[in-house]
Each structure stands twice: as structure tokens, then as C-alpha cells.
Amino acid sequence: MPWCDPCERFFNPNTLNRDGTCPSCGKQLAEPQQQGWRSVPWHFWLLLGALVLYLGWRLIQGVAWATGLF
Numbered sequence: 001m002p003w004c005d006p007c008e009r010f011f012n013p014n015t016l017n018r019d020g021t022c023p024s025c026g027k028q029l030a031e032p033q034q035q036g037w038r039s040v041p042w043h044f045w046l047l048l049g050a051l052v053l054y055l056g057w058r059l060i061q062g063v064a065w066a067t068g069l070f
């Protein structure tokens, strides 16, 4: 439970502002909540990278087939 000195009260983490500041006085009480793409787990990007590589390879194969290189 984050304690706010100026307000002399405890705050539920859910009642803090999204950046972790006190809703009454704006004092930084907690770590800013991670949001957006930064909160996506790393293995998601690994999977996405593998998918992009795979699709890129398939695209190259398709273009090579279409242009009669193979």
C-alpha cells in the first residue's frame, strides 16, 4: 500500500494515477504502470519475428516461383 506523506493517508494502487502519482497532490508514490507495447512479453516478439521471417521466406519463394527462377 503506497503511503502519501502530504495527504497522510494510504492509497490503493488502483486509485493512484496511471503514472503512479497521488490523485490528490501528485506526489510520486509508485512505479508508473507499464502500458502499451512495452508490457508485451518478450516471447511474443520472438514469435512475431519468427512469423515475419517465415512469411518473408514464403514471399521470396512465391516471387521466385512466379518469376520462374526455380
Ligand SMILES: [Zn+2]
Pocket: 004, 005, 006, 007, 022, 023, 024, 025, 026, 027
Ligand atoms: Zn497525496
